[in-house]
Amino acid sequence: MAKIAFILLCHKDPDAIIKQAQSLTAVGDYMAIHFDARAKPQHYKKIRAALDDNPNVVFAQKRIKCGWGEWSLVQATIQAVRAAVDAFPRATHFYMLSGDCMAIKSAEYAHEFLDRRDCDYIESFDYFQSDWIKTGWKEERLIYRHWFNERTQKRRFYAMFEMQKRLGLKRAIPDDLEIMIGSQWWCLRRRTVEWILDFIGRRPDVMRFFRTTWIPDETFFQTLVRHLVPSHEIQSRTLTFLMFTDYGMPVTFYNDHYDLLLSQDFLFARKISPEATELKRRLGVLYSSEGARFQISNEGRSLFKFLTQKGRIGRRFATRFWETESTLGRERELLIVVCKKWHVAKRLLDRIRQMTNIPAIEYLFNEETCLLPDLGGIQSTMGKRHRHRRALMRMLFDYYETDRLIVCMDPANLDLLEDFGRDRSVTRLLEIECQFSDDYLIGHAMRVGLAGDRTPSETIQRLLPTVRNDMVHESDRIRDADFANHNRMREADTPEQNAKAIAAFLSLPEDKALELAKTEYLFAD
Structure with missing residues (x-):
């Protein structure tokens, strides 16, 4: 039977994190938590006080100050993964979560789902050939070095980019790597996680390369899994249901989305609104239930597209x-x-x-x-x-x-x-x-x-x-x-x-x- 170690990256809402950890570990699963070092210290203390006595919860030994698009997010993930591997020898799968995620199936269903096939679930598409990146930079994310945060240090970020571009300071991608890209919400087997940690120790050149790429949480694990694991053992999909608007913003789920979420072919969903207290309560009860049956229809994305498009009536193409x-x-x-x-x-x-x-x-x-x-x-x-x-x-x-x-x-x-x-x-x-x-x-x-x-x-x-x-x-x-x-x-x-x-x-x-x-x-x- 599968035993899941959840890798939780979070930075706010300590009460929700405590409830999430208690709910997911109550059925015998595990959790490793990395709480952002930039977050309020009193929030971290509150979480530690509530969960330190839980034998199925462990905390990352080193807390990282995280920023969007930075290597720090990968660092934080590695810290939590190391803690989980050391603390939970019986864990068979490692599932990446955020504080906005919640289970939309029962633990019984999730364990049976993972037992059904011996594989890793991670989006892993060819970086250059796929259309996963719709607009904006592509090779620039990799061949130039990015030391500054694009959101908080915009002028420095783009100044360094333009300087490297003018001086022709491009760098090569490691010869033996085929860069892949995909969602950061993955579920990996224990063997795969151990291979990744071993690879990290053996290949400082790869670590140096990714450390200065832009948005490495969409490429690091995706590339390493494809490099280390036979392709027939990889399912290029995420088990976390998430949607984005036309403006690139994640869709938020509320109390009235309960039935919709249960019918999707996923184990978790992101993002659940902090105000959706009834939805959180029902999903929490569901995870620990037994004998629940799910009618999978998987029409969530097409329904969202249909309903939102009807709210934006306009010309599809302007006249040439x-x-x-x-x-x-x-x-x-x-x-x-x-x-x-x-x-x-x-x-x-x-x-x-x-x-x-x-x-x-x-x-x-x-x-x-x-x-x-x-x-x-x-x-x-x-x-x-x-x-x-x-x-x-x-x-x-x-x-x-x-x-x-x-x-x-x-x-x-x-x-x-x-x-x-x-x-x-x-x-x-x-x-x-x-x-x-x-x-x-x-x-x-x-x-x-x-x-x-x-x-x-x-x-x-x-x-x-x-x-x-x-x-x-x-x-x-x-x-x-x-x-x-x-x-x-x-x-x-x-x-x-x-x-x-x-x-x-x-x-x-x-x-x-x-x-x-x-x-x-x-x-x-």
Whole structure:
């Protein structure tokens, strides 16, 4: 049976640290604590007074003054790891934690999970080939020396960087190391930890190198584990559930996130709000419970992305300067079918193709696989289609040698609708308003990754009103935009009523429009 030694790095909130240590060690696991030497001395004394008598808790012999992005964070981790290895010979795994982390599974589940496979859990991606670093410095973190803290000594930090750059003072990466990068929240086996400590003693050159790299807590252990352990014994993932906003800030969890956290395929979560006292209480009770069963659906990240994106409605891409004055053509008509149920719009388009000679293209701005002619590469990726939207449409008009073209769009593409609506060409909209059953909404949530086969029914029932309201909101936004030539057909209306909207949209006689409105199984799911 696995026995976990938790490596806790912390610098504040002594009461929370005491409760965390008591909760995690109550079931027989261990903890080694490094409390930042910059923190308040009375806080450290309080923690020592509360935990010194706990045989399953040990403290790092040397406390380090820690700073973000510095080698000091790795130093502190090594100090805590050494203390844990010496004090707890029965520990089989060493799990890196912060004071903001809490278990989201029971100890029983965590031990069984670790027993299931003999491997190390640590994100370990190729430093230069992966896209783990999204923006900013990459090789500069390694080939230049960084002695100062970027946040507290910004002027010195960047002055030293610029001086080294001007003088060409680059350094080589140790020849036998392949630098890796990943999250600092790892879980390693005892054998791996002992190998790392032995390597540290044998390779002062590697220690000197990492000591002056920038943000080494994302590269040091990640590189050494990959260097020392066979790749088939490494799971390149973290067992701690964490998310970041678009601004690079960690997402904080509160009392109402309890069910969401339990359904994620992780053992711990970060960050738990200091104010989330009820969540902490429930998670603390859960860790010591027996027989708990967990329904893993793992939709947390997709749910967060879905919900936060709906709060930031705006243009995805700005117009390129060379397209500012471009137009589809004053004499042309762009006919846009707007429908959330793509299969309904496609059925109508198929019928329009049979009854008219107007070229019709399906969801070219939503489906990568939409069939398009070769237009020199501008149609090759979704990004290009969006960025060069007007140029793409002009080329399609030219390719089909027509002044009338039908396309389909999702109601979420309001930025596209507004862009084309402002063009000097004539733009007509046919919005198809469908009814959404609960079964359809559940299927939609699964298709877009908001839910999975194992998502608990309670979670789905809480999600359905949000998904339904989101669809209603998209329709309201289109209506509020007050487009000219905006026509609507509704699933709830009669074919005769819908024929009027189709006739106005396509400039067809009403008898032909009625045939289209009577398309068999048009609204069927």
